[in-house]
Amino acid sequence: MKLIYFGANPMAEPAIERWAKQHDTPVTCVHEGLTEDNIELARDYDGICTYLSNGMKDSESMYRTLHDYGIRQLSITATGIDGLNREWAEKYGFHVTNVPAYSxxxxxxxxxxxxxxxxxxxxxxxxxxxxxxxxxxxxxxxxxxxxxxxxxxxxxxxxxxxxxxxxxxxxxxxxxxxxxxxxxxxxxxxxxxxxxxxxxxxxxxxxxxxxxxxxxxxxxxxxxxxxxxxxxxxxxxxxxxxxxxxxxxxxxxxxxxxxxxxxxxxxxxxxxxxxxxxxxxxxxxTPHIAYYTQRAVDEIAQTALDNARNVILNGTSNNLVM
Structure with missing residues (x-):
């Protein structure tokens, strides 16, 4: 199993690296959020962690492309999922998780x-x-x-x-x-x-x-x-x-x-x-920084990765939203 983490916060990368080592699971960090321009990076990965970029609400092709790559889960790196297009996520068979609680x-x-x-x-x-x-x-x-x-x-x-x-x-x-x-x-x-x-x-x-x-x-x-x-x-x-x-x-x-x-x-x-x-x-x-502490970004990353791994291995997660 290998995962790709879009929108990876550089401040969370040490926590991501620790998680990858602990679970013997390679994780590739991409600092930019998931877009139609960089979605090809997800090819050949088993799972994906990402925040909900604007395209995730407006672009059906992003869901179709991920489906064509064989990806069947979306681990959202936030609590809110209002940026998710539920119709397309369901249409292409995605299991979606979020991070319901962090610091x-x-x-x-x-x-x-x-x-x-x-x-x-x-x-x-x-x-x-x-x-x-x-x-x-x-x-x-x-x-x-x-x-x-x-x-x-x-x-x-x-x-x-x-x-x-x-x-x-x-x-x-x-x-x-x-x-x-x-x-x-x-x-x-x-x-x-x-x-x-x-x-x-x-x-x-x-x-x-x-x-x-x-x-x-x-x-x-x-x-x-x-x-x-x-x-x-x-x-x-x-x-x-x-x-x-x-x-x-x-x-x-x-x-x-x-x-x-x-x-x-x-x-x-x-x-x-x-x-x-x-x-x-x-x-x-302020620019959406209320959550932004070291503890919070570490917990977000760890929970998002746990969610992705659990869905891939077990078909479910405690944080499944759809």
Missing amino acids: PTSVGHFALMSILELLRGIPAVEKDTDESRAMIGRELADVTVGIIGTGRIGTVVAEGVLALGGHVIAYSFSENARLVGRVEYVGFQELLERSDVISIHVPLTPQTEHMFDAAAFASMKPNSCLVNTARGGIVDTEALVDALKSGHVGGAALDTLEDEEQYMSCGWSTNPYYKELSEYPNVIV
Whole structure:
């Protein structure tokens, strides 16, 4: 058996090399993501690890080509699979896996940091704006933080806020037993109306796409802030810009933007949303780095490789999504 790993992070290569030696399985690392231009590199390999590039959503020929090479599994090197074309994956008989859990503290602590930065007006200070000289911060103990989604990452954020003396309310598709009695579970509308800061921690699905639209922003507490370290498509960016322009939303920290996959190869600075939002004194925009710690990239690589190996050897994996 031999595997090819597209989009291999150089910082994860030592972990990939250790895994290959431990399992006596050659792994070829390709730093570029999988595209129609380099897909031929996958020929003669038994399995593939890759993140979901833009082509994986739009190009049936990529699925057909991998199928023709004899590859029957796709090990996605991320939690979200919204960039996968399920119809074509099923048509060509792929077993698809993801990495459902990796260092939840990496994203959770980044979100907590973003909450604190927004409350203290750090974006305006860093940009040295006139607003920064007239701004006074708010303390975490004096605000209500709303958590959307109390899975692994949302729980890290909730517990961090609680440890620092803040009050937490939450909206989630299922209540987390670890948080019951410590946070107040409420409906989505009530969370919008009561929260001073809202932090998003749900996957992008048809149900959550544009969950934060113009109506949601209008319902938010005046001068409240939004943190999104989940998926860009959960937020209607144009509606957010309008809410920021009007002053109704007091700030935002965005580690992910709509349609960001289109700009991964050419740089985030070419994204028109990035350009516009970066000009606001009360907005932090970062290029999808909330997860980016050594522990996280190592765990992602190891789990993705385990998934590929298990599917090839056993026809299944604990992390099978289809």
